[in-house]
Amino acid sequence: MKGLSTxxxxxxxxxxxxxxxxxxxxxxxxxxxxxxxxxxxxxEIKKYKESxxxxxxxxxxx
Numbered sequence: 001m002k003g004l005s006t007x008x009x010x011x012x013x014x015x016x017x018x019x020x021x022x023x024x025x026x027x028x029x030x031x032x033x034x035x036x037x038x039x040x041x042x043x044e045i046k047k048y049k050e051s052x053x054x055x056x057x058x059x060x061x062x
Contacts, residue, residue: 018045 004025008016018028026047028034033048 004022006019006022008019010016018034023029028047034045035048037044037046
């Protein structure tokens with residue numbers, strides 16, 4: 001999903017608010033975990049999804 005942009009200020013303790021429109025689009029709700037990834041010269045924030053998939057077999061375990 002490219003092409004969306006918004007401007008937010010960082011508060012005194014380093015927090016930013018993810019706009020509700022983006023949270024709805026990405027199905028991020030209260031108490032959901034997000035993953036923060038540093039990629040070269042930018043930060044990527046995405047909803048965290050636990051993966052229990054085995055790399056060799058591709059099986060998903062509970």
